[in-house]
Amino acid sequence: MSADQPTIANSAGIRALFSNAPYLIACESGLLLVLFWLLRDSPMGRIESGWLAGWGLSALIRIWPLMTARHSDEAGIAQQVRVYVAGAMLAGVMWGVLGWLMPGTADLQQHVLVLMSICAIAVVGVAAQLTWPPAWLAWAIPAVAILADRLLGEGGLYTVIAVLMGLALLLCAGFVVRQGRLAGAQMVADGETGDLLRDMQQKTQKAEDASREKSRFLAAASHDLRQPVHTLNLLVGSLETRSHDADTQQIVEKMREVLTGLDGLFSSLLDLSRLDAEVMRPEMQVFSLRSMFAGLHNEFAGSAHKQGLSLSFDMQDLYVYSDPASFWRVLSNLISNAIRYTREGGIRVRCYPVEGRVRIAVQDTGIGIAEQDLPHIFDEFHQVANEERDRSKGLGLGLAIVRKTCAMLGCTVQVVSTPGKGSIFSVLVPRAAAPAVDEPRQGAGEPLQALGVRAGGVSLAGLRVLVIDDERDVRDSMRMLLEQWECVVMLAESGKEVVSRLKDGEPVPELIVADYRLRERETGADAIAAVRRETGRTIPAMILTGDTAPERIREARDAGCPLLHKPVQPGRLLALMRHCLRDQ
Known part of the structure; x- marks a missing residue:
């Protein structure tokens, strides 16, 4: 793609890039804080202020076009994307230079931690910048090239790592360019239809269609985007099974925490894009709440116990009619949120029939929600009591996914909350009669x-x-x-x-x-x-x-x-x- 001659496809791709960019920069900032915290007691922790100033400048350069693009015409947005790409290139250079700042005393785990950080940003960057490949390439090429050059100078195992980094860059670059062309082709098709629209209402409709196509594209590409994260999960899992000294074990555990957070972010973004694109088709059937509650208890009992909380389920023999996989996601998000915002006491999940439907209530003794926040809690990226944007509290996508999934399933979600005492989230789902024969054994085909x-x-x-x-x-x-x-x-x-x-x-x-x-x-x-x-x-x-x-x-x-x-x-x-x- 070239921004020299603005087209409808280019403009849509750039605006999609600018829409996703704030979340990418926020993820990069958070990961940088985690990295410096993990290395605070090592020689790597004493990074020169010049490096921090360079990275901060790259963030400001990328943020500036995002603030001015909303009111720009096609020519103006083409100029702004050049500025953004320049900022992305500077950010890539700074991450690569971080490798050069590693002292000779840095051990393999510290090198691996920096490498994992670059890989994590590269994976998130693919999802955020796929509609405009030059932005991702401008970041990835200098970051990988500079760091690989340093590793080649170290020799031995570092040479192997540098070669693997180069191969990974080539493969990812090919994927990004290929998928970017597909996205551009789709946007061209939308643009040709949009040329027939002349008034403001038609232009607004065209923008909504472009947004849906972007979400559809991300949903369809979920397999290719999940693969690198899947591979990283397996590699870290292999590291976890090996014996390490205490310091190395701590680094491996932190790597798992960072990767788990990345998994959650990635899955939430893809789930949200699939719901927005309306490509999810529920598979409605009758199923037992008792069986689902047993699975949810197994899933969350450990995390609740770790925080000193009780977790109980009202195991009634009730059956409902819905899509089991999607309904599991709804209850899973509600229980996860309850555990995250409860400091003492516990969570209770109840179910009872109400006029041909079943009400499932997730009740906690957590911090509660202020009345002025209640109308906004189901909005995307809205979080209660997280002004500092603590990543351990998620991104604020869970309740948005709950609301959109319930809308897809024809369910109703409600909330009652008292600040300081807790909240009750409830879902109304159609009740069904118990099946005439035993339910099929769970396992085949089930998540x-x-x-x-x-x-x-x-x-x-x-x-x-x-x-x-x-x-x-x-x-x-x-x-x-x-x-x-x-x-x-x-x-x-x-x-x-x-x-x-x-x-x-x-x-x-x-x-x-x-x-x-x-x-x-x-x-x-x-x-x-x-x-x-x-x-x-x-x-x-x-x-x-x-x-x-x-x-x-x-x-x-x-x-x-x-x-x-x-x-x-x-x-x-x-x-x-x-x-x-x-x-x-």
Whole structure:
């Protein structure tokens, strides 16, 4: 894309960039604070004020066009995006220079921490700047090039890291440029339709369509965007299983905290974009609240106990009619919010019938919500009692997702709150009669959260695990993690490759972990079916996917396989593997 000759597609892409940029800069600032805090007692913690001034200048340069773009014409916005790209380039240079400021005494963990920080910003930057690739490239190229040059000078393992950084930059740059062109092509199509619009009302409609197309694009690209975060999760999981000294262990734990926050941010943004784009289609069915409450208790009991809070559920035999996966997300966000804003006491989840519907109430003894804040709590990025924007309290997207998901499901969400005493969030959902036959066994096709599986019981030592994924980075990171669990790992790109190797006498796997999207239009379900046919055995299997569409859950259920959405936490992967083996 070029900004020299403004077009409708360019303008829409730039405005989408400016819309996402504040959140990117905020994430970058927060990560910078966390990084300096983690390294405060090391030689890295004494960064020259010149570096901080340089990064601050890059932030100001990027913020200035965001403040002036709203009232600019096409020519003006083309000039402003050049300023923004210049600021992005300066920011990339400063992050790269950070590597040069690392003293010779800095250990490997400190280098890895800086590298992880750059990777985290690069991943978030892809989502935020995908509609205008030059902005991401202007940041990524100098950041990676300068840091890689420093690492090459260190020799040894650092040379390998530098080469891997270069390869990762090339792959990500290709993805960003390719997807940016697709986004530009879509915006051109919208622009050609918009040329027929002349009055202000028509122009407003065109802008809304462009916004929806941006959200649709982000929703469709969720698989590719989730992959790097998924790989990072597996690599950090592999580090967590190794023995370290106390200082290194603390760094690994902080890396997990940062990555968990990134997972939550990334998933929330993608969920919100899918809801805005209206591409989520609920799969309505009758299900038991007792079963769902049991899964939610397993999911949140640990975090509640960690904060010294009680968590109780009213386990009544009530059935409702809704989409289980989407309704799980609603209750999960409400319970998570209650735990986050409750300092003492506890959370109670109740359900009771009300005139053909069921009211589910999540009651806490937390800080409560002031009356003037109640009309705004379901707005995006609105948070109560978080003026300092503490990232541990989230981004303020959870209740926005609750409101939009409830609207999609035809449910009603209400809130009653007293400051200093707590809040009650309640959801009204249609009641259903109990099914005439027993409910199908949970597992096949259900997200892991709904299973409520426990992580204990089955040893994985010596287990032959087949990993089918068409991306080498994912296969390698999965191998590293599984080998830490003492599994015997078999790697393959496709079901066809596995069948060929089985014919040549390779041992039959005892568990299959398959990505959903493979090459040549093959799916993980197809690959699992091919291996089962060749071996004549119903080998336990699971499917991993970054696609949250209801169709994926249905296809996994038809294949008799549980489903786990990326990015995958190692603990959940371990629990689901043991669940599959216990069922077998």
